[in-house]
Amino acid sequence: MAKRNLLEGKKILVVDDEPDILDTVAELLSMCRVTKALDFESAEELLERESFDIVILDIMGVRGYELLEVATGREMTTVMLTANAMSPEHMQKSRNEGAAFFIPKEKIKFGPDWQKKHGIGVR
Template sequence: MSEHVLLDGKKILIVDDEEDILENLEELLEMCQVVKASSFEEAKNLLETEPFDMAILDIMGVDGFGLLKIANSKGIPAVMLTAYAFTPGNLMRSVKEGADSYLPKEEMADIAEFLDDILVAHKKGKNPWDPWQKKLPSSYFEKRWGTALRDKDENFWETFKAIIKARKK
């Protein structure tokens, strides 16, 4: 058993158009039963025909938001994982459209911890975004996106937090 007990044996769908990302995530989630897909069509078919405990979805290259809609309709918790689409707009869209987390690929090494947090939140009937806010506070994003975000939309973080709070657990 791994230190991530809740993840042991969970069936996780990982969707990314980059083979090295799929391989890295499979390694990082060795305690899980990992199913990989490298295209929207392949992932859509898997989501519609197989049960999953969770899905990790790239945004660009595989229409991650289209896959998020399918995952939501099946009750599958989903994490948006991205590098190139790491923007304030995609963060907000991820929350609004029902993702359970939004991670930059540079944080991929800690993916098991983030997934554990989501499973714990679901088990306790809590909001899965709460631990995310502690691990990746707004200061992390301001460092990445600069203060221009705050200057452009000074209410961004207040709006973001209100949307998270309003989400059903």
């Protein structure tokens, strides 16, 4: 009997202002039905119009806290994706506002161009 991936077929919204991040996350979640949004307005419209099993939000570039409020208000599981905002204050604020989890961008296997641009993994 083949094992089934727990994420298989889940409907996921990924919101980030960097297209390479959206593409990488979508590729990593290829077993899911991924919808991507590059900006606050597109994401807000999608959140109000559709329902998602998981919403992955960039904290900074797309007004992530406002989108977190919309997503949690509709009882969607929300994960915060961040490169530079992993301070205890940001983590506590996100948690208080309903984020289920955090994913530091440096833990995702992005290409060398993105890593260099953000000073991650480059010595």
